[in-house]
């Protein structure tokens with residue numbers, strides 16, 4: 001055990017304190033708090049935990065929050081009608097449709113997410129925000145990758161010039177992580193299920209980000225001595241046992257710094273969402 005443990009709570013608190021101060025300033029100046037609406041379709045128990053964490057964070061920071069629970073059998077048109085109503089609702093600065101969607105509407109995910117007003121897209125998933133991210137214009141950025149970057153900066157871990165490797169290329173985590181690390185002047189490699197000689201590549205990383213969704217996938221021999229390891233994975237291996245994508249115990253022996261699961265990057269995702277809601281409110285009000 002030699003790695004420094006990057007406690008998510010410590011970094012998340014700083015982002016939340018900042019969001020809370022900015023929310024109070026908006027309330028003071030414009031007489032309205034920032035507002036978030038989270039739409040949850042169906043009864044996925046994991047989603048329930050995340051949605052509750054978001055709701056609690058809003059309450060603690062003076063951010064207005066609505067959780068809209070829609071039944072499992074909700075149609076695409078019903079969900080889109082709800083999004084349209086929230087797009088027009090002046091109390092609401094941010095709209096988040098919790099993923100994954102139930103099977104019968106999962107095929108319409110892009111159409112549904114693209115319906116959200118880009119100025120209210122606090123997940124940063126809308127093509128307008130994705131495009132701005134890629135070209136480097138100011139935008140609402142995806143919470144998990146943006147939270148990882150902010151954590152590295154707060155921890156004083158150098159990104160510029162370093163070799164970063166991202167395992168995973170989803171639209172939600174891996175792909176935006178690549179863009180944000182590159183924008184911070186890292187040299188970035190993205191790996192995925194078709195990558196050959198994966199360990200050879202990951203061993204070159206100064207910063208290794210694991211976003212795979214497989215428990216304990218990253219082993220000690222895949223990590224360079226002294227590397228910073230960010231574990232985005234959230235894998236429930238028993239009703240009350242959560243593990244990341246990194247074999248934490250063993251990798252801690254070689255890494256320079258590592259994020260735990262739980263208690264790591266997940267907390268930064270929620271904190272970054274609060275930042276995005278406040279950013280959206282500032283844009284709507286100012």
Ligand SMILES: NC(=O)C1=CN([C@@H]2O[C@H](COP(=O)(O)OP(=O)(O)OC[C@H]3O[C@@H](n4cnc5c(N)ncnc54)[C@H](OP(=O)(O)O)[C@@H]3O)[C@@H](O)[C@H]2O)C=CC1
Nearest residue numbers: 144168169170173192193211212213232233234265266269
């Ligand atoms: N902490 C947080 O706030 C968040 C955590 N998560 C968690 O992060 C993890 C990743 O989420 P998400 O990106 O949505 O997952 P996806 O399932 O959408 O993507 C997983 C990625 O991992 C790649 N992959 C799968 N198997 C391998 C392998 N054997 N070798 C190399 N790459 C592989 C896939 O490759 P390919 O593209 O070829 O299929 C894919 O790109 C999950 O555990 C999820 O729960 C997600 C969002 C937020």
Ligand SMILES: Nc1nc(=O)c2c([nH]1)NC[C@@H]1CN(c3ccc(C(=O)N[C@@H](CCC(=O)O)C(=O)O)cc3)C=[N+]21
Nearest residue numbers: 049050053096097098099100123262263264266267269
């Ligand atoms: N539209 C959308 N946006 C998302 O950002 C989104 C989503 N859908 N679907 C699911 C994933 C996952 N996600 C997490 C949020 C908080 C924690 C979190 O709070 N984690 C804590 C507690 C975990 C626990 O106790 O279960 C921790 O890691 O310590 C984790 C994961 C957001 N996601």
Ligand SMILES: [Mg+2]
Nearest residue numbers: 100170171172
């Ligand atoms: Mg996914």
